[in-house]
Amino acid sequence: MAMDASQRITALDAVSTDSTTLFRVTNGSGDEQEALLVATESTDDERTISCWLNYCQHLTHIKIDKGTGAPMRDGELVCANHGAYFDADSGVCTYGPCEGAYLTDLEVTVADGDVYLTDDEFTYVGAGPIDDDDDLTSTSNVEF
Numbered sequence: 001m002a003m004d005a006s007q008r009i010t011a012l013d014a015v016s017t018d019s020t021t022l023f024r025v026t027n028g029s030g031d032e033q034e035a036l037l038v039a040t041e042s043t044d045d046e047r048t049i050s051c052w053l054n055y056c057q058h059l060t061h062i063k064i065d066k067g068t069g070a071p072m073r074d075g076e077l078v079c080a081n082h083g084a085y086f087d088a089d090s091g092v093c094t095y096g097p098c099e100g101a102y103l104t105d106l107e108v109t110v111a112d113g114d115v116y117l118t119d120d121e122f123t124y125v126g127a128g129p130i131d132d133d134d135d136l137t138s139t140s141n142v143e144f
């Protein structure tokens with residue numbers, strides 16, 4: 001299957017198992033949202049790439065990756081705000097205030113060593129976080 005070059009997110013090798021790769025997407029209404037890629041490795045070194053919207057399921061406006069990569073612990077994504085853990089493969093919250101809730105998944109496809117966004121509902125915009133003016137006036141990213 002030929003991949004749409006405009007939907008290439010990054011090289012497969014660039015997706016870490018220790019942190020997240022942040023990028024921007026638009027949905028059907030044209031609103032920008034942030035999404036992240038994360039890799040997990042099975043015992044036989046098989047890499048699995050997962051893609052999730054970058055919003056916690058506890059307070060859904062809170063970003064898991066705040067622009068510098070979200071921490072990973074034993075194959076789980078950590079939301080630093082209140083310590084929720086999300087399984088990086090399934091997106092389910094395994095511990096924390098939103099236990100049992102799922103992150104929103106985006107479909108991605110690996111082809112020829114690159115990762116492409118292949119989700120009908122989202123279009124790739126670019127690497128990195130949304131340039132949000134609100135961040136410039138905020139004194140803290142931590143909300144309770």
Ligand code: FES
Nearest residue numbers: 056058079082084
């Ligand atoms: S906002 Fe993520 S755990 Fe509370």
